[in-house]
């Protein structure tokens with residue numbers, strides 16, 4: 346299916362590594378121009394990125410695409426306003442905002458998590474998404490309406506899991522930001538959706554992947570019997586960014602190999 350993203354301008358946060366980088370590369374391959382905001386420019390050495398020696402923008406340029414990097418801390422609303430302004434300045438407009446930057450904390454019961462760990466998840470995952478959406482909506486309205494927001498949520502935002510409450514709480518809030526935005530701005534032609542992956546291989550999940558037996562146990566527990574790949578999530582993001590998904594709105598799309606269907610697996 347031709348996704349026809351030529352001429353579209355996409356702003357994406359946290360795309361120096363991991364899922365965001367994979368999404369940015371696929372969007373650029375489909376013809377989109379990218380503005381990448383992150384607190385780090387380099388690919389994470391502990392991730393599973395292709396050609397990690399190159400930044401995402403450099404790799405896109407090497408493949409013949411258009412991308413620019415701008416430092417952006419999503420916990421600062423001014424940084425997100427400046428990121429969207431960079432898109433308008435460099436490429437003339439913004440068509441799609443992808444709130445991808447996120448942090449994960451796990452390994453503790455609720456009474457053991459610190460306030461700092463809770464604050465980090467709330468600041469990056471919740472406020473970052475909220476500020477990103479605000480900056481994008483303001484620009485969309487100024488452009489005369491229409492637009493597209495995609496939030497990287499998680500299956501963790503759709504239910505509870507043990508030992509990662511601070512992450513789950515933040516992801517649940519992100520899911521509801523997605524719903525609220527969809528209700529408030531659909532009439533302006535602004536589509537809003539959330540992507541809800543289960544574990545995919547990135548720096549964020551490296552510690553789990555390295556636990557003896559974890560990959561096999563987790564893979565065995567889900568119907569499709571494998572971990573998610575960055576490319577699985579990137580393909581979905583490309584579809585949601587394209588006009589091919591023009592009647593999908595307010596959806597929280599699970600991309601989890603069927604993991605959340607049942608606790609039973611054959």
Ligand SMILES: NC(=O)c1ccc[n+]([C@@H]2O[C@H](COP(=O)([O-])OP(=O)(O)OC[C@H]3O[C@@H](n4cnc5c(N)ncnc54)[C@H](O)[C@@H]3O)[C@@H](O)[C@H]2O)c1
Pocket residue numbers: 358359360361362363364365382383384385389392417418419420445446447448449469497498499500541542543544545546547548549550
């Ligand atoms: N990997 C998974 O299994 C998985 C599953 C479900 C959802 N997600 C979500 O997908 C998104 C991307 O995850 P990932 O696995 O690629 O993570 P990652 O750790 O590999 O990459 C996260 C990126 O976000 C950036 N970042 C962190 N804090 C930032 C800040 N304050 N401002 C700007 N950028 C910041 C990092 O520098 C990094 O480039 C996150 O929102 C995550 O919660 C990931």
